[in-house]
Amino acid sequence: MLREEGGFYDRDPRDYRLRVALVYPAPYFAAINSLGHQILYFLLNSFDGVMAERFVTDLKGSVESGRSLDEFDLILATIHFEGQYPVLFRMLEGVRKPVVVGGPAVSANPLPISSLAEAIGVGDGEVLVPSLVESLLAGGSLEELADDGFFLPDIMNRAEFKRVRSLKPLENQIIVFRGNEPVNSYLVEISRGCGWGCRFCMLGWHWRPRLDPDPKDLEVAVERAHELGFKGIYVIGSDAASSKLIKDLLQWASEKGLRVTLPSLRADQVDRELIELAVSVGESMLTLAPETGSERMKAVVNKTIDNGEFVRVAEEARDSGMRHLKLYFMVGLPSETDRDVEESGRLASRVAEFVNTKVTVSIFIPKAGTPFETVPLAREEDIKRRISIFRRSFRGQVNAMHYGRAYIQTFMSVGGLEIAKLLRKGVRTPYNRGAYRSLANRMGIDLDSIVYGERDTPWWEYIDTGVSRDFLSRELRRALEGLPTPGCDISCTGCMPKCWLPLRSVS
Ligand code: SF4
Secondary structure, eight states, X not given: OGGGSSOOOSOOGGXXXXXXXXXXXXXXXXXXXXXXXXXXXXXXXXXXXXXXXXXXXXXXXXXXXXXXXXGSSEEXXXXXXXXXXXXXXXXXXXXXXXEEEESHHHHHOOGGGTTTOSEEXXXXXXXXXXXXXXXXXXXXXXXXXXXXXXXXXXTTOOEEOBOOSSBOOOOSOOOOEETTEESSOEEEEOOBOOOSOOTTOHHHHHSOSOBOBOHHHHHHHHXXXXXXXXXXXEEEOTTGGGOTTHHHHHHHHHHTTOEEEOOOBXXXXXXXXXXXXXXXXXXXXXXEEEEOSOHHHHHHHTOOOOHHHHHHHHHHHHHHTOOEEEEEEEESOTTOOHHHHHHHHHHHHHXXXXXXXXXXXXXXXXXXXXXTTTOOOOOHHHHHHHHHHHHHXXXXXXXXXXXXXXXXXXXXXXXXXXXXXHHHHTTTOOSSHHHHHHHHHHHTOOHHHHHHSOOXXXXXXXXXXXXXXXXXXXXXXXXXXXXXXXXXXXXXXXXXXXXXOTTOOBO
16 A cells, blocks of 8 residues: 555665655655645655655554664754654664654754754754755765754854745645545645744744745645546645635635545634635634634734634634534643633533534643743643633533643743753653652652743754844733734734845834
């Protein structure tokens, strides 16, 4: 089955000067649904003299040939979120080859993974990988990449965040058939980054401002999906609904008979026409993320979408034949009270009057390089009480995050070099809070002080995101005063001294 997926097979490694093991710390199907992983796979294999094969958690050896990691010259791993760190440590246990890691979480704070990698790429792989490959093919070493967006733990340099300036859809993609039917969708990135400035959001502060593709390229991508035999499109973009192209995309997909799956959308950017178009391409569920139903908290987190917008979308969804709605809320936000959470539950109940509503309640986790990077994780008793309050205010289906996971993700997200030592030593440690705590105690590491205490922000020494640190401090102050800040599309507030949107005026 795998040989028909459109990957690179039947090659003799001796014909290549650089053999790269492209590692994704998740099962095969998660890897093919990762656009970043697929982009790097096709990009690496486009270089003369480079052979890249993929490694995932549920296949022994590489996907293409079953070769082992040690048979490659370089290991290149992509990581999406902190929970994948221990999986990657386990996959690479005992491997004696140079390791380079990239992806959103490590771009924000590379320190916790620094005991695993010789180099950590900061920003977009499409910019970072060509410098890496060209340097290695020319006989250079990883140390030479310090000025090209790589953080090198051996020299502890400061790396500049690298971003692409134009967004090109990935033309060729892996397609997996079961019988005659493809089981995965063609991945279409409708936008990258976001300029709204939600104060908790890591992607929104590292990938700003938002970047949009050329409409012509997007239309060609839809045609390509059809030509390759895909039956559906999976739209990717953290601010998809703000894209001027979203309706065109749905229209083009409809003309080609392709189903479309949409990401989470901003309710205030969703109108009746968009919902009807989504229904016409087989989408049966809209996903919205109010985060909170409390007007006060909306200003604190800088996501000031009126509750009425969610109710309106629910009503229009029902009237358009959309059967389900999924809502994402958060608890444990800075300055949050029980009453704020009650209001969130009430908002979910109002929405559920119109359409079948599923709710996910996650726990706020501080992220490096955001205005909330120094905010502590809320205490367990507060989180448990607030989740119960939410469940009492909303009687429908609620899927709530486990507190232990939030604790682990917090120290991996905002920890420093001590977490790198912990992860290295704890490569066989079960993924639970108790196990990590007792190992940390034995090593003299105080995890509670990282998770709950006044926090250092060592990543600022090593990562230059382009956003000024003073701006983030000002955003935290404004959050605690309950003051929102407008997003890029409304008014530029000068968050980046060297923003590459030159036409923006600083208000
Ligand atoms: S400098 Fe202005 S346009 Fe650029 S990301 Fe910041 S707010 Fe947006």
